[in-house]
Amino acid sequence: MGAVPTQVTIIGHNGQVVATAGFFVGADVPVQVFTASAEVELLLGPYPGVQVTRVDAGYASRPQTLPPPPYFVAVDTAEETERITTWLPPTTARFLVRAPTKRHAAAPKGLLTLRPHQSDDRRRVLRRLATLHRADLLMDLARRAQHPPIILMYADPDPDAIGAALGLMTMWRAAGTEPVIRYTGEVRRYQNKLLLAWLKRAPIARLVEGELARADLVAVVDAQPGFWRDNPPQAQVVIDHHPRREDLDAEFVDLRENYGATSTILSEYLAEAELRIDRQLATALLYGIVTDTDDLKRKTHQADIRAFELLHGTADGHFLARLQKSQVPMGMLDDIAWGISHRVVYRDLVLVNYGQVDDLDTLVQAADLLLLTCGITCVVVAGMHADRLVVIFRGDGHRQDVGAKAMAAFGKMGSAGGHRTMGRAEIPLNGMDESATAELIVDNLFRRMSPGRRGHLIRRLRRHLQAPGPAEPEEFEFGT
Numbered sequence: 001m002g003a004v005p006t007q008v009t010i011i012g013h014n015g016q017v018v019a020t021a022g023f024f025v026g027a028d029v030p031v032q033v034f035t036a037s038a039e040v041e042l043l044l045g046p047y048p049g050v051q052v053t054r055v056d057a058g059y060a061s062r063p064q065t066l067p068p069p070p071y072f073v074a075v076d077t078a079e080e081t082e083r084i085t086t087w088l089p090p091t092t093a094r095f096l097v098r099a100p101t102k103r104h105a106a107a108p109k110g111l112l113t114l115r116p117h118q119s120d121d122r123r124r125v126l127r128r129l130a131t132l133h134r135a136d137l138l139m140d141l142a143r144r145a146q147h148p149p150i151i152l153m154y155a156d157p158d159p160d161a162i163g164a165a166l167g168l169m170t171m172w173r174a175a176g177t178e179p180v181i182r183y184t185g186e187v188r189r190y191q192n193k194l195l196l197a198w199l200k201r202a203p204i205a206r207l208v209e210g211e212l213a214r215a216d217l218v219a220v221v222d223a224q225p226g227f228w229r230d231n232p233p234q235a236q237v238v239i240d241h242h243p244r245r246e247d248l249d250a251e252f253v254d255l256r257e258n259y260g261a262t263s264t265i266l267s268e269y270l271a272e273a274e275l276r277i278d279r280q281l282a283t284a285l286l287y288g289i290v291t292d293t294d295d296l297k298r299k300t301h302q303a304d305i306r307a308f309e310l311l312h313g314t315a316d317g318h319f320l321a322r323l324q325k326s327q328v329p330m331g332m333l334d335d336i337a338w339g340i341s342h343r344v345v346y347r348d349l350v351l352v353n354y355g356q357v358d359d360l361d362t363l364v365q366a367a368d369l370l371l372l373t374c375g376i377t378c379v380v381v382a383g384m385h386a387d388r389l390v391v392i393f394r395g396d397g398h399r400q401d402v403g404a405k406a407m408a409a410f411g412k413m414g415s416a417g418g419h420r421t422m423g424r425a426e427i428p429l430n431g432m433d434e435s436a437t438a439e440l441i442v443d444n445l446f447r448r449m450s451p452g453r454r455g456h457l458i459r460r461l462r463r464h465l466q467a468p469g470p471a472e473p474e475e476f477e478f479g480t
């Protein structure tokens with residue numbers, strides 16, 4: 001099957017016949033026209049690629065031979081439309097083409113519309129003009145700057161902040177300046193370090209004392225100046241998607257609380273102004289969008305999806321996969337292994353009680369991993385940290401709500417909740433010792449279980465707590 005039709009058939013005489021014929025001739029698709037209008041015949045007859053056949057006035061009788069689909073019906077009255085429709089063989093490829101200014105309230109049953117209505121198109125153009133107006137304002141600020149502008153990210157910058165900062169840097173470079181990107185905290189997450197190492201050519205560094213004072217143009221992205229509790233920066237530009245702070249005040253503010261990511265806002269500027277989005281920039285923007293929206297699963301706006309579509313062809317998919325998979329620090333593997341070998345399975349639930357843990361992320365990673373087990377729909381992983389019992393719930397969300405389960409089990413003792421697939425409870429222990437946590441977990445999680453079975457389960461968990469802890473890793477790395 002070819003990618004384009006080998007010919008199309010237009011039937012009618014309304015004002016769209018010539019435009020529709022031209023549309024297909026422009027793509028080298030031969031056009032057959034059946035029309036009751038001498039004028040249309042005269043107009044289209046001389047065109048190469050167009051073959052015109054005159055039919056009876058009012059389209060009363062079907063031509064002897066009709067080419068195969070698709071068909072484009074180009075008449076204005078319901079009567080004529082209906083009559084022509086009766087000519088056509090059963091096919092899904094029948095369209096009604098009408099003047100684009102007419103409201104296409106009800107296209108007759110069984111007929112498709114060829115192109116979006118003009119009002120949709122107009123909405124898109126107006127949105128583009130609004131975006132370009134903002135892009136102009138932003139770039140003018142850079143053109144007037146005497147010193148290299150500073151693009152500021154808050155604290156330990158997340159991927160969305162990094163993507164947005166690179167996006168703004170690209171715009172400001174197009175305006176003839178050399179901006180620098182700065183953050184005020186410490187980069188902690190492994191994935192963010194990996195991203196920054198990959199972006200090593202970009203001027204991203206920790207803010208140095210005195211730098212802000214020298215700059216005459218400062219932008220804050222994916223945050224607002226009020227986020228800094230002491231010495232909030234004086235920023236002329238704020239681009240963000242967090243809820244608006246009352247103290248927000250800057251010359252240029254683009255705040256879209258309904259957007260999933262600030263990277264989406266910058267993607268729109270770049271796309272509408274047709275500024276080049278190279279592979280690195282596309283990757284950073286896309287990573288910002290997918291981390292902030294949890295792969296477009298939460299707090300996602302149509303604009304985030306449009307930006308995703310725009311970027312994903314250019315972005316480095318393999319590097320994104322590496323970033324997304326880099327979840328477990330090497331040193332955590334043995335802790336996870338301990339959890340796997342000290343699991344208790346009850347029906348479709350896996351339970352692990354770690355006792356004292358140094359890093360609460362161990363509980364999260366072990367729970368995520370155990371949920372991959374066939375036949376398991378719910379995982380509960382508990383551990384003690386800083387005189388609190390933390391219980392992580394993971395579920396597939398299919399027939400149960402683990403957030404509600406966390407709430408029902410532990411809501412009365414501490415903070416507990418979540419949503420269908422993720423839940424968490426934190427219970428103050430007030431000096432309770434490790435072995436007592438086994439009872440606390442089992443009695444609250446399995447209230448309807450018989451006391452005998454509960455006792456059995458508690459003894460099992462206590463035995464686990466007395467078992468040797470995670471093995472000391474014996475790392476052997478080549479080349480280091």
Ligand SMILES: [Mn+2]
Binds near residue numbers: 262
């Ligand atoms: Mn964000």
